[in-house]
Amino acid sequence: MYFETNDLAVGYRGRALISGINLSVERGRILTLIGPNGAGKSTILKTITRHLEQIAGVVAIDNSNIFTWSNKQLAKRLSVMLTERVDPELMTCRQVVAMGRYPYTNYFGRLTPEDEAVVDEALGLVRATELGDCPFSDISDGQRQRILLARAICQQPEIIVLDEPTSYLDIRHKIELLDILRKMAVEKQVAVVMSLHELDLAAKVSDQIICVKGDRIALSGTPEEVFQDQRINALYELENGFFNALLGSVELARPKGGPQYFLLAGAGRGIPLYRELQKQGTAFSTGILFQNDVDYQVAKALAGEIIDVPAFSLIDDGIIAQAKAAIDRTKVLVDAGTPIGAQNACYRQLLDYAAEQKIERLSGEELLKRLRQA
Amino acid sequence: MKKEKLAWLLRCQLVLFGLAFLICAGIVLSVNTGTVDISPIEVFRIIFLRGGAGTLESNVIWKIRLPRLLTAAVLGGALSVSGFLLQTFFRNPIAGPFVLGISSGAKMCVGFVIIFVVGSYGRISNWVMVLAAFAGSMLITGFVLIFAGKAKNMSMLLVIGIMVGYICSAITDFCVAFAKDNEIANLTSWSMGSFSGAAWDDLGVICIVVGVSLLAAMLISKPMDAYQLGEGYAKSMGINIKLFRALLILLSSILSACVTAFAGPISFVGIAVPQIAKGLMGTSKPLIIIPTSFLCGAVFCIFCDLIARTAFAPMELAIGTVTSFFGAPVVISLMLKRNFRKQQ
Structure with missing residues (x-):
């Protein structure tokens, strides 16, 4: 396996919130975490990107424990797309994307023609070439997410971790983003680990699903295995409503x-x-x-x-x-x-x-x- | 694409030339004007040909005007860069040593030194003042940082900064109650802010401190750039966040402490000037904004000091009065503009 966690325990201030996490994903594949709000999806993602310290266990890329790596070493193999709001002053979209070259540029961050080419390619991949010269503060939420994805791609990672990349997007932009993600995973042979709220989309875009529930991994498997009415209804404790796994839609009580x-x-x-x-x-x-x-x-x-x-x-x-x-x-x-x-x-x-x-x-x-x- | 880049480079060069020209103009004007009238030709002769040594004119220029002018320029620049570093740190355009209570902290410590140390030991060296101001700055910065960790909201942070500033002022006032008249006068004149006390020795100290800090700030401009995307992203790109943040706050505190120690608390330069610099250059790249801010701050303070000196001559205004008068409207207009853009 390219990316693996072994009995990983995550949490805050030394106290484990979820333990015994065993995820694995190959390059070119998409692994999605689903689960109720506050179940710890973000905590897991933040731990595997080293934004949070692990409580116990190992996260390995290519059979090497990433907790022993330097920041820069990790940055060249793993890039992220976070939920935190990005609001840089006076930066064009292109400059935001080019920031992804950070681990590769010289001491003062000069972009070589090769770097520029990578930026162009990333912008093209997310279909945002024409946004390049727009100020980042002027574009819509959907465009922002694409630009931030381009930034992550620009880092030329082997694995991308995304925390709820589709929140706040309308349905068209959700589909567009996931479509780009799928294409990128396959074309660039990048492993993708992300969390999603939209169960219907998760089923369609992922190769592997992990259900996180408060203190444990409730379920894991392929979408067909996980998406069964009763399992999902139990995961979210749906009493006043019903999730239909076949249709991927929800009915009220x-x-x-x-x-x-x-x-x-x-x-x-x-x-x-x-x-x-x-x-x-x-x-x-x-x-x-x-x-x-x-x-x-x-x-x-x-x-x-x-x-x-x-x-x-x-x-x-x-x-x-x-x-x-x-x-x-x-x-x-x-x-x-x-x-x-x-x-x-x-x-x-x-x-x-x-x-x-x-x-x-x-x-x-x-x-x-x-x-x-x- | 290529064409736009060239246009931008041209713009940068124009701005830099403009600023350099303004500094020269400011120097000529400042040296020229004052209560003792000296003609430009005479000024040129005295400065560059070292003519008329020992005359009144030569003394006025070499002992009073020139050191004061250069101090104003260097400290103004330092203050602007300090403001820029703080704004980068807090990712908030109105963060500045004055707003966050850091200047008040420095004043508190300098007050202690003036009242208790000078009172007992007589005269003290500049270094003690610098250290006192620095200690005060760091103390309050530390406080603000502790609260900053708890208050995620930026407006909350500003409220805390302002409140901490009030507490420091209260403590200072408390000490003043025990002070002698001449000590109070010293502290008051110090806290009004002025470049008038500058001597060549001080300028040497200032140049070393500011020069080193400025260089160090330039050296961390790459992580500063990435930090604009937020802490999480910066970390994911390989930056050692703890070290970087510590460096940023240390440099900013050294710069503002240096200014506060030698010229007293000077408001609004730290907030207004970096914004002007960004506006002029049309970018927020630290590698460009740090030197531009420095030059803009130098120009701003040279002219503010000129106004402070000459507007109601022979009476002299406090430098803080002039910088607030011109700086505050700039801040207001920038805020309104930003707000307007966000609403669109």
Whole structure:
């Protein structure tokens, strides 16, 4: 392994906060730390960049313990992007990026033509060539992060450590930054260790995920291993909400109480209605959903009761009876407008049943209108 | 790209030439004006041809005006560089020896020396004054540093500096209560600040202290540049932060202590001049700003001293009065400009 920690313990003032940390990452790979706020992600990152003293254990690059290295030695192999606010006076973006050449320049920091070439390349890599002559204080947050990343790249490291590089960025700039990071990792064969808040992005950009939870590493593994609904919900102690690992999105808390509507849904028509009902705090039941239906993923988090069938299987009479019973209990049937085909032909049967029983029937729009009036 | 760099170099050269010219002009003007009228030709003859030795004119120039002028220039420059170093240290444009209470600390110690030591032993050497001012500066710097570690917020730090300054003033006033009239007069005239006491011997001491500190400051200009990105980044680029910070604060304290010891506390030069220097050069690179600040400070103090000397002649103003009068508006305008830019 290129970068490794062995039984590292980190903390403040000699007291270990998290111990037994064993991370490892190869060059060209991305390792991401996730976990709740205050769980110690930054503490770990600050320790492996030597901004904090380790409590115990070893951090090794190329099998050599970095705690025995000089600052300069480390600076040539490891560079950082921190959360601290950078606000230099009268510096152009180019000058900020060129600061990354610090470990390589002479005593007075003169930039050679080779240094300038490295700066140009780094600016190009983060797609900020045109920002070079702008004052650093005048650019947007998204541009700042890219410039700071260019600075880190300019240091020609073999490993980059980033502490929440995407905070405060809008979604476009988040994607842009992670995209650059991924490309850089592969092209420059740089190992990346970072912390992220956005679980969905972490799953997509990382090769390896570490879950940090207060006093320990709760989980580690590939994104597929780590991102399972129950694991993430337990990591963040989500009681009033639900993280769906498959979709990478979060649903708010499930409405309490007995279902007041039965939503005949499927094919994504149910999702906007479920969410509106959640906002109003109205419990509902829904069906008949195939487990491979996108509605099923959201219903799982929000519905009081789901009538579901395994993916691609047929809806049998037992299921239909269950649906009828659910309709009877709610007294209102909402037709979400799901197209009816060969597999869900029984929907017609349910609609007819509701008409026979004189059960109130609403369309999706009517439900929304009623909820919003209330 | 290339063209812009050339334009910038040209700008730097112009600024440096301008400053050099202003220093020359200031020297000529200063030597020329005063209660004893001496014509420029006479001045030239006395200084460069050593003519008229022993005459009144020669004495006025060699014993009074020239040492005073040069002291003003060197100390003004030292004060500006000291301010720049402090601003780098705190990464705050209005940090300065006066704002952070460091000058008041120096005054406190000098007060002790004037009242208790001079009172018992008679005259003392300049070195004792320098050491007293230095000890006072370091003491208060230490205090401010301890608080700086706790108060992450910069405005908090300034409040602490101002409060510490008040405490020092209170202690000084307390000592004054036990002092004799002539000691109080000494301390008061010292604390108003003036270049008038300068003699060639002092100037020698000043030049050595300032010269060495200035050189040392230039030698750490590379880490100073990187430090602008913040402590975390500076460390990650291989800088030994503890050593660097210690050096920075030591140099700054030596410079400001030297000024305070020889000319008393002089306000606003340390804040205003580095800002002017940055504005003139359009950069904050320490390697360029340190010498520019020094020259700007020299020009600023030569002219302020000229004004102090001549504005209400034969009465002389305290140098601090003049520097505040011209320095404070510069600081206000800079703050407003910065605020305006941030809001945009």
